[in-house]
Amino acid sequence: MAWLPLESNPDVMNKYLYNLGVPDKYQMVDVYGLDNELLGAIPRPVLAVMLLFPSRKTQDQPEIDEAGDKEVSESLFYIKQIVNNACGTIALLHSVANNLDKIQLEEGHLKTFIEKAKPLNPMERGELLGKAEGIINIHKEVAMEGQTEAPEPTEPVHYHFVAFVQQGGFIYELDGRKPSPINHGCTSDDTFLEDAARVCKQYMDRDPDELHFTVVALTAT
Numbered sequence: 001m002a003w004l005p006l007e008s009n010p011d012v013m014n015k016y017l018y019n020l021g022v023p024d025k026y027q028m029v030d031v032y033g034l035d036n037e038l039l040g041a042i043p044r045p046v047l048a049v050m051l052l053f054p055s056r057k058t059q060d061q062p063e064i065d066e067a068g069d070k071e072v073s074e075s076l077f078y079i080k081q082i083v084n085n086a087c088g089t090i091a092l093l094h095s096v097a098n099n100l101d102k103i104q105l106e107e108g109h110l111k112t113f114i115e116k117a118k119p120l121n122p123m124e125r126g127e128l129l130g131k132a133e134g135i136i137n138i139h140k141e142v143a144m145e146g147q148t149e150a151p152e153p154t155e156p157v158h159y160h161f162v163a164f165v166q167q168g169g170f171i172y173e174l175d176g177r178k179p180s181p182i183n184h185g186c187t188s189d190d191t192f193l194e195d196a197a198r199v200c201k202q203y204m205d206r207d208p209d210e211l212h213f214t215v216v217a218l219t220a221t
Contacts, residue, residue, distance in 0.1 A: 001130055004143035006088025006161070008052040008214040013092060016142045020135065021108025022096055031215035034197040042193060047102060048095030048165045048218040049196035052088075053203045054210050055160040070183035073167050077114070080126040081176030089139055090129070091161035094174040095218045098165040102220070109134030126176065159212065164196040171195045193217065 006012070010028040018024055031049070032038050077097040079090050096103055097114050105111040113132050117125040129135065162175040164184075171187040187195040197215075204213055 001082075002084035003086050003089070003136070003139055005085040005159075006092075006139070006143050008050075008088075008161070008216060010216055012142050012145055013088075013216065015145070016089075016138060017092060017096065017110075019108075019138045019142070020110035021106040022103065022110065023106060025221050026103060027219060027221065028216050029219055031197075031217050034201055034215070036194070039193055039197060042217055043219040043221060044193075045102075045189060046193040046196075046217045046219050047099045048163055049193065049200070050091045050095060050161055050163050050216050050218075051200050051203060052159050052161050052212075052214045052216075054207060054212055055158055070170075070185070072172070072181050072183050073170070076165075076167060076172060076174070076181050077118070078122045078125075078174060078181050079117070079129060079176050080122040082123070082126040083130045086129065086139075087161040087176060089135065090176045091163040091174070093129075094163040094176075095165060098167060098172075098174070099218075109138065122176075122180075164199060166192045166195075171199070173199065 010030055013028040017026070017028070026047070029042060031042060077094065079093060081087055081090050093110070096110065100114070105114070109132065113128070113135060117128050120128060160177070162173055165172055165174060166187050166189075169186055169188065171184045171192065173182040173184055175182070184195070184199050200213070200215055
């Protein structure tokens with residue numbers, strides 16, 4: 001099973017979220033740089049950050065510190081990725097579903113999915129997503145609307161989305177390909193964007209000759 005890959009394009013992502021039932025006071029925006037001056041231009045509050053990075057890996061590239069000795073909150077909403085090219089959708093779902101104390105979802109496909117998925121384990125949530133026709137159909141529609149020509153679902157894609165969210169005073173990386181969420185240490189409402197940028201820089205530092213990284217943020221207006 002494979003979907004069309006989602007482009008790292010805030011306009012496309014916003015259309016996707018709004019069609020799923022996310023109120024339009026929330027929006028994805030581009031993060032044009034990770035230094036403090038450019039981060040200062042991002043509207044606050046920032047609820048989540050998504051990173052698109054090259055997923056090709058060579059043996060001499062160091063792994064990102066997965067902080068395996070740090071506790072992971074059991075209340076995180078985490079989905080295992082079992083559908084090829086679904087990482088963009090899963091990163092968006094992770095971004096929204098772990099901020100429902102702030103986001104009041106409208107009736108729609110996303111609210112229905114989360115309600116059904118809450119009592120399930122991460123693998124079962126991934127399987128449920130693979131059958132969520134409403135989400136799948138909207139994904140197909142918006143994945144065709146990016147600025148670049150959409151590849152065939154079966155074509156290999158060498159880029160991958162992960163999401164960063166905060167919960168309980170910690171920043172978590174949510175990647176549906178990994179065994180569990182990763183705790184990257186302490187954060188706060190005031191420092192979350194900067195703390196997420198720090199982890200994004202770790203990805204960039206392991207592949208310094210690669211230019212194809214993009215970062216977007218989920219913000220509230």
